[in-house]
Amino acid sequence: MGLECEGYEDQFLAILTAIKAEHKKHWKNVSKKQRELNKLTWSLDTEGSSSRDMYGPNLDSTRVCLWEELVGIHSWWNVPWCIGGDFNVTRVPSESSGTRRGRPAMIEFSQCISDLNLVDFPLAGGSATWANNKTWSRLDRFLISPDWESHFPDVWQKRLPRISSDHWPILLDCGGIRGKLKALKRDLKLWNVQSLSDLGANKKGKLTEVQEIERIQEARSLTQDEVARKLLLGEELERIILLEEISWRQK
Known part of the structure; x- marks a missing residue:
């Protein structure tokens, strides 16, 4: 969750365990569609930063709950953020083939990015991150906060070649990977x-x-x-x- 917890690991673990237990009770009483939100994974480190592995629900109505949950958690901890994964939604019509009009889901996604004060930086290597034999869309991306970017000013994201998946893998290079690869x-x-x-x-x-x-x-x-x-x-x-x-x- 991005808090500095050195020396208090046991206490934080107890708190997180209690939260997880309450979540299990809660999810027993909600619909299957709402349980898709549980695919969101939170990581706790001791560096004062927060990273998120994202998989957005397929339904627009369920995805709104995810945006609200993210905004709520962000209001608790003011730390550098990096969120990456499959959001299952595009931001603008140009990010999807055959789409000419903006949808409410696009506006809601963009509003969430604005509320979280995240940076949606360009994708190198191609415009789409998912495609089948007929359509393509940019569903996957990394979003970072200005504070996170200040730690890694040379950060960039690049689409890599895909082999068998319908998604392209996305590389987040924070400036040191290229040198190591060389x-x-x-x-x-x-x-x-x-x-x-x-x-x-x-x-x-x-x-x-x-x-x-x-x-x-x-x-x-x-x-x-x-x-x-x-x-x-x-x-x-x-x-x-x-x-x-x-x-x-x-x-």
């Missing part, structure tokens, strides 16, 4: 260069092809041949990843 890349070049370089080149080429198909999908519906090709690429990428894992285990 160091790891140098080490990998010194290790089993020939076999892994061939495998890596094959993987990179297929990921590039998947990304190109996904860019086409954001502009129009895929043809049957394109859908079949995308499925085949997913299977081939899974095989390559398995071979990479086997290579790592052999070392």
Whole structure:
């Protein structure tokens, strides 16, 4: 919950256990739709900051209760916030294919972000985070508070390639990940260069092809041949990843 609790861990644990017990009693008396709010996970640390793993309910009426709960909790603790996950709603019509008018759910989501004083910063690597063969939307994102951003001024979020899921994974880079990846890349070049370089080149080429198909999908519906090709690429990428894992285990 973001409070500094060093030296009081046992007391905080007792309080949280009591709250959890009360929640269980409460959720026995509410509908299944309301229990979707229980998918919200809270994390407690000792650094004076708060992070949230989000999964928003599918129904607009149920999601309103989530926004109210977030605003209520935010009013109790004035700490840096970072919330990320699948919110199951877009902010504006342009974040979803085939949507031209704003919906009340969009306004409610934007109002919640405003009430929490969160920053919705741009997504690099693509505009959609979920898609099927016909439509796409930006349902996933990270939201941060200005205080959290002041701790990590170089923070950015990037859409990564997807293989088999209907959601794209989102990377939250706080400024240090890129340097670590570069160091790891140098080490990998010194290790089993020939076999892994061939495998890596094959993987990179297929990921590039998947990304190109996904860019086409954001502009129009895929043809049957394109859908079949995308499925085949997913299977081939899974095989390559398995071979990479086997290579790592052999070392």
